[in-house]
Amino acid sequence: MKASKGPQTSSAFRSASAEVRSLEQRDYALPLRRSLGRSEVREIIEEARNSAWPRLNDESVTLVSPTEFTRRWSGLGVQFQLAKLGGAEGIALLGFYVREMGRSRLPLICVNTAHHPAAIGAAFSHEMGHHLVGRLFDSRKDHAQLLTYTAYGEHLDDPEELAADVLVSLGVFPEALARTIFLEPGKGRKSKSASAELPDPVSARVLKYFKGRFGLSFGAQIPSQKKLQYLAAVVHFAKLRRALLTEYEI
Secondary structure: OOOOOOOOOOOOHHHHHHHHHHHOOOOOOOHHHHHHHHHHHHHHHHHHHHHHHOOEOEOOOOOHHHHHHHHHHHOOEEEEEEEEOOHHHHOOOOOOOEEEEEEEOOOEEEEEEEOOOHHHHHHHHHHHHHHHHHHHHOOOOOOOOOEHHHHHHOOOHHHHHHHHHHHHHHHOOHHHHHHHHHOOOOOOOOOOOOOOOHHHHHHHHHHHHHHHHHOOOOOOOHHHHHHHHHHHHHHHHHHHHHHHHHHHOO
């Protein structure tokens, strides 16, 4: 999945292009094993199934409106805030999670609704992941945990961030689909190293799936900056999903 070359020369565009390229080249197998063991991943999945996603890794998530997300998860002890943030800095932010907020001292999930529905859904899922895995990790973090397109590489070295990303990846690519997309027929799960770039046929299958399932394509209708932001997310979650499959058979 390559960042397209165009006439854009802004620093934001160059930064986003570099981020995509860096993610394409990153080793996902070693960071996954270093941050989360197989048993920890399975524990995270079980917690998520019991709380928010009963069919996690069996079925792909369904996109709903932001207000429907908040309605479905209203009983999980979280406050929600929706904000439409524009401008270069606003668009870079997808959402954030704060463990205690306001008089209620309940956790707060804020999601930027200025994005494509697929990006909004990923932000909701990632931030809810923070809420769920925080209890498993017994986290003491009290600062806002921001989800931006420039942070995916850093997530590979942060167990809590990576755990939240694992839930997004499993929701996007349930196991049966992941095997179809990422494993080469007849060559077994170790046929391709998870540290390598996604082969072109795999990238094509991933992009086709995102277009058909979530209505996310990378044509001219999406502004260049958002296009690269979303491509960074697609690369990250696809490579993480492949690593879960090849390393842990999940």
